[in-house]
Amino acid sequence: MKTVVIGSGSWGTALAQVLEDNQRDVILYGIEKSEVDDINLHHKNSKYFEDVSINPSLKATMDINVVKEADVVLLAVPTIAIESICQQIDLLLTKKTIIVNVSKGFHPTTNERMSQVIRRCISADHLSSVVSLIGPSHAEEVIIRLLTTIDAVSLNEEDAIVVQQLFSNHYLRIYTGSDEVGSELGVAIKNVMAIASGILSGLGYQDNTRAALITRGLQEMIRYGMAFGGQQQTFMGLTGIGDLIVTCTSVHSRNFSAGYQIGKENTVENFLKNNKKTVEGVRTAKIVHNVSKANGIDMPICEEVYQILYEGKEPKTCANDLMLRELKREF
Ligand SMILES: NC(=O)C1=CN([C@@H]2O[C@H](COP(=O)(O)OP(=O)(O)OC[C@H]3O[C@@H](n4cnc5c(N)ncnc54)[C@H](OP(=O)(O)O)[C@@H]3O)[C@@H](O)[C@H]2O)C=CC1
Numbered sequence: 669m670k671t672v673v674i675g676s677g678s679w680g681t682a683l684a685q686v687l688e689d690n691q692r693d694v695i696l697y698g699i700e701k702s703e704v705d706d707i708n709l710h711h712k713n714s715k716y717f718e719d720v721s722i723n724p725s726l727k728a729t730m731d732i733n734v735v736k737e738a739d740v741v742l743l744a745v746p747t748i749a750i751e752s753i754c755q756q757i758d759l760l761l762t763k764k765t766i767i768v769n770v771s772k773g774f775h776p777t778t779n780e781r782m783s784q785v786i787r788r789c790i791s792a793d794h795l796s797s798v799v800s801l802i803g804p805s806h807a808e809e810v811i812i813r814l815l816t817t818i819d820a821v822s823l824n825e826e827d828a829i830v831v832q833q834l835f836s837n838h839y840l841r842i843y844t845g846s847d848e849v850g851s852e853l854g855v856a857i858k859n860v861m862a863i864a865s866g867i868l869s870g871l872g873y874q875d876n877t878r879a880a881l882i883t884r885g886l887q888e889m890i891r892y893g894m895a896f897g898g899q900q901q902t903f904m905g906l907t908g909i910g911d912l913i914v915t916c917t918s919v920h921s922r923n924f925s926a927g928y929q930i931g932k933e934n935t936v937e938n939f940l941k942n943n944k945k946t947v948e949g950v951r952t953a954k955i956v957h958n959v960s961k962a963n964g965i966d967m968p969i970c971e972e973v974y975q976i977l978y979e980g981k982e983p984k985t986c987a988n989d990l991m992l993r994e995l996k997r998e999f
């Protein structure tokens with residue numbers, strides 16, 4: 669079974685190495701010559717992993733035609749690039765292919781989940797199914813083979829099992845799941861919560877506050893997810909509380925780090941001016957704001973993050989406003 673991993677960034681490189689470690693037939697496609705050369709010539713991807721050595725058998729290419737022979741194509745690009753990469757590869761695919769999504773967020777203008785974008789852009793003749801490989805997993809840890817568990821979520825159980833078998837090994841354990849809506853909404857919205865968690869840390873709040881944020885943030889994720897047909901149980905799993913914990917508590921998280929800077933400076937200004945990293949929660953905050961308003965879903969934490977990112981509200985004021993909302997029962 670031939671797999672092409674598209675995107676030679678942090679997550680694409682780490683997942684391609686998993687397949688190479690598993691002695692699968694895999695090639696990594698990238699658009700950035702320096703990253704591709706670094707992998708092929710130095711067995712490193714220094715831009716993302718400094719001096720970590722990667723499996724020397726892993727090969728990268730800048731030739732997109734490699735997808736022509738693929739049985740599985742894994743898309744490891746930011747959400748904003750998913751539509752264009754799907755349109756590009758649909759012209760090249762020659763058979764029904766399993767498309768693996770690992771991106772966490774929504775289409776920037778249609779608000780679709782990633783599997784919806786993929787199904788819209790890849791023609792039925794070329795698509796076996798979409799499998800989302802998602803859960804608590806920082807690339808920085810997977811690249812050095814630290815123990816990690818994630819889900820292969822698909823409406824097609826057979827293909828979810830194919831992906832589970834392909835990627836599982838002694839340091840990466842894959843579970844399967846079928847709640848596409850709940851899982852994709854969970855991993856998208858947790859990025860907004862991670863920004864909030866970083867903001868609170870930057871403001872100087874500590875363990876009590878973070879526990880409150882994670883617990884009440886999970887309630888918001890459940891409320892939003894169930895409004896669109898997600899199952900409550902899913903939010904208790906790897907794509908819910910699992911991914912929420914890892915991103916709200918880790919310095920590896922770009923969403924947490926972005927929030928930390930914003931909280932520390934008590935303003936979003938410098939972050940918006942200088943950020944070059946993939947911080948998916950920024951766009952997600954806007955989409956969650958629009959969709960929750962349109963559907964009457966109460967998302968107070970997400971709303972304050974939106975106010976900070978898009979309306980210039982001061983982080984300190986947001987934290988105070990959240991605390992002084994009308995008192996109510998927990999459940
Ligand atoms: N990093 C992680 O730990 C995890 C990330 N994810 C998710 O995975 C997705 C990708 O993130 P991540 O790998 O971290 O991002 P990175 O920013 O590390 O890498 C993204 C890569 O995609 C490349 N790229 C952008 N557009 C295209 C395109 N049209 N065709 C081919 N390559 C393209 C970028 O190239 P260039 O550098 O030239 O822009 C870059 O190499 C995100 O949605 C993220 O939420 C999920 C779990 C873990």
Ligand SMILES: O=C(CO)COP(=O)(O)O
Nearest residue numbers: 803804805806921922923
């Ligand atoms: O999704 C992730 C971990 O599960 C990666 O988080 P960041 O995008 O915040 O780095």
